[in-house]
Amino acid sequence: MIYPKMAVIGCGLIGSSVIRAARAAGVVGSVAVGEASPAHRAQITALGYADLVTDDMAEAVADADLVVFAVPVLAMGPAAVTSAAALKPGATVTDVGSVKVSVGDALRAAVPASVYVIPGHPIAGSEQSGPAAGFAELFQGRWVILTPQADDRPEYADATRQLSDFWTALGAQVDTMDAAHHDLVLAVTSHLPHLIAYNIVGTAADMEEVTRAEVMKYSAGGFRDFTRIAASDPTMWRDIFLANKDAVLEVLGRFTEDLQALSRSIRWGEGDKLFELFSRTRDIRQGIVAAGQDSAEPNFGRDRPASDGAPKP
Known part of the structure; x- marks a missing residue:
């Protein structure tokens, strides 16, 4: 286990796939989901892959060791603001957005200095969306780019290595890059x-x-x-x-x-x-x-049941 508790804020294709993959790899303990959509919350509850499903973002992130923001990129900052006060000191805050400069700036401005903001981007996905679209194999063989921020704390470097290990356990290849x-x-x-x-x-x-x-x-x-x-x-x-x-x-x-x-x-x-x-x-x-980056090969998850790879907690 890498993170005793993981919170995912926003649970569409990527967010639900992170949960499924993390549970399949055994690298997280409990999972909390903060989701604004009532329809999505109902789906997540029915799928049974989260221990807590709530529309209260602060409740979702409380005591979480890893917080993954998986909302649209312009919603990252507001979502972080609503949850910032409840973040545990020493927690790692990351995201899955396709833009890193503006998202990294928004996250760092919103959260307390006692947490470690490490923006990230898994280069994986499909045209499908919603909690039921996710599957555990989505990140297998794909690249995840981390864009660590300027932070000289040894603990920040440790947190970056830990997050890299997390993505590697999910089957991804990890690289680091300047955000711009x-x-x-x-x-x-x-x-x-x-x-x-x-x-x-x-x-x-x-x-x-x-x-x-x-x-x-x-x-x-x-x-x-x-x-x-x-x-x-x-x-x-x-x-x-x-x-x-x-x-x-x-x-x-x-x-x-x-x-x-x-x-x-x-x-x-x-x-x-x-x-x-x-x-x-x-x-x-x-x-x-x-290089194995043909999005149509392998075609994981296209015909899989919605609950595959997401054992009930």
């Missing part, structure tokens, strides 16, 4: 692709010459992949783009320039340039598959 660099990297690898997916699916839906029925009937593999991404939780992604707007806009500007260059190559019939680009990008895809 994380936000730029994720703007390239995750945020911009989602923005493109939302936009291209919206464009197809708005084209008067193409009916909605035709879009669904004749969707080729590429468009189906875009619709899967575009089915992701709208609240979560709205918050991500607003919280990481500087990095996203920087990458979007570069992407727009490259897209204009690609348009010129098509217009002017520059097949050699198109072939060079397509060959280079195919090599990147092959590298992702070789």
